[in-house]
Amino acid sequence: MSAPAPLTAPFDFDVLATAGAARAGVFVTPHGAVETPAFMPVGTLATVKSLDPDELRAAGVEMLLANAYHLSQRPGQALVRDLGGLHRFMGWDRPILTDSGGFQVFSLATLRTVREEGVEFRSHVDGATLHFTPESVMRLERDLGADVIMQFDHVIPGQSEAAAARDASERSLRWLARCRREFARLQEERPTLDAAPLPQALFPILQGGVHAELRREAATAITGMDDWPGFGIGGLSVGEPKPDMYAMLEVVDAALPRGRPRYLMGVGFPEDLVEGVRRGVDLFDCVAPTRMGRNGTVFTADGRLNVKRAELRSDPRPLDPDCGCPTCRRFSRAYLRHLYVTDEMLGMRLLSLHNVHFLVSLMRTARQAVLGGTFDGWSDDWLQRYHSSRPDASR
């Protein structure tokens, strides 16, 4: 393949090695480098639920996600901006990506009216009437100050018919053009005369549901609009069958430039990460590790394990004997089950930490396999073990 144009400094992306569609890369941002493929934990309200930034760093997290919509509601974008932006506010000095709120507007909000101008809806917090437009969302994400910001898009249910999917995808493209203009205007703006420019990268979001042709058309339109620093892949893992998601990833992989990072939004589970890397994805995010941790379920190399199970009551083993996380290094299943069934916060913490560590380590291992030329065999073996084993079986 021909060498892609370099990204605008301080951003950079290099693919160091490939294995089929899988890539091992480095994505450089104003707050440091991210080795890809990488999993980003979700810090919805400027906190990855129950976890401390120092724990995330120690777990190997290099980049995390926050939700522009949620932060616009609480504590409000002006407050975050006035306190120095998200990095300082939440004590995280590494890269951050903000989701635009598209997903939340179309999943959480009620009484929603979509017009070409934007979306009117009710806040899920206090019922107030809100208006999000491509321009207002760019200003919102500017105020929050993440390294990577996502366009405002029109999100539809995962198995929508082609007509609805086309309508939403085409609206997302028109909104992308407006996001691009407002983003460019904001890049010239300085909050004060002596303020340094705030370097941010705007990622478009590729929609199109489970319709290959729509995905290809969207990719053509998006890549024709600009030389984007990276691409979001939206509208997957939202209820469609897994084979449909994998098929769409293959379509998108072929349609997007190889020299830019691809971010599969809202995904996911360990098996989806491995399948995504196989199909050329570089970045992932999902609330699953923390949400499942709070609900007592953990990932292990042998599949999922529910710590509430009675068999674990006196089990002295770690959650996953192959895991080196602070939870597995120090605590037994019996202790973690005790914490969980007595509603102790430390239990939710330790299970969430294990799950985040698990996904981050999984992506690090996948990267090493790509770099070492063993990715195909490794991913086959990994998927087979994950799908076929029972983590609660004695070994």
Add this chain to the structure above:
Amino acid sequence: MSAPAPLTAPFDFDVLATAGAARAGVFVTPHGAVETPAFMPVGTLATVKSLDPDELRAAGVEMLLANAYHLSQRPGQALVRDLGGLHRFMGWDRPILTDSGGFQVFSLATLRTVREEGVEFRSHVDGATLHFTPESVMRLERDLGADVIMQFDHVIPGQSEAAAARDASERSLRWLARCRREFARLQEERPTLDAAPLPQALFPILQGGVHAELRREAATAITGMDDWPGFGIGGLSVGEPKPDMYAMLEVVDAALPRGRPRYLMGVGFPEDLVEGVRRGVDLFDCVAPTRMGRNGTVFTADGRLNVKRAELRSDPRPLDPDCGCPTCRRFSRAYLRHLYVTDEMLGMRLLSLHNVHFLVSLMRTARQAVLGGTFDGWSDDWLQRYHSSRPDASR
């Protein structure tokens, strides 16, 4: 004063310096040394609520407390014993003290019947009928395996009349004699032929309510029974006026041998710790720092601060500008308020951690002042600032 008899190895206690009744000492246990005066956070169910053992260690915690009654209910003493004891179960390799359950039996349980043999009551968890006797509690605390275990005592409300206080105090003395016999028997027992003996220290509990004469009689009876390795002071900070508590501490200080550690049970707040040290107390425990942290209230050198207050919404300062804890080093009042009002677990964690760190540091500072000969002035100044200032005032 004459040198006291040494404690039985591996226990030891040395008073290194004094300032009036205040003492700076070192209490040595099988799991390491505790510099006194010291505050012990409470890990009711084998977890200091929301905090990780590594955080506690980093905060300078040297010893913590767990509740035998709660652990007997969940997960059960046999499970803890079979998994290697409390230290291994909860991942804490420093000293642990277990409360005997006396306080819980008399505060949480319902349908309680006190007989000379022991107490029959209903479990607060599942309503099951339970019997605690001095002997059964010694076996319970033996199974849990803490370094210091407390006698089973009869606890009464803080302002009970002299007759009720005498009845309970005298029963506690008779129960102490039974605890002592069962403890001695258990010290000879080995779970298996090749098992090492489990070194534990049994502390009596000095009761007597707010009645100086009862306190003196109890001290005489207890010290006449054995050369105890340390003393619990019970039945204070349970509703009586503060001057009554301080007066009782002065009575107890005069009545107990100076060469043994004194542990004021269930106390407390920062001002109570300083007042306690002034009156010869070496060890304290209380759920206050974690319970208040979960409720959004923190200690500062200028008094208590409620993080929910609207004025803190955009306050960029740390909770306590003089505090070096991980919360104050990294996060603003504005961020902590945001976490608290959005019910984020990290908020409760960070506030609990600050409060624990505050009390541990306060005791370390008091110790340094005793060692450096500045304790009287330091404690006067500290109490005056704590009582007179407003932490939410701009400075």
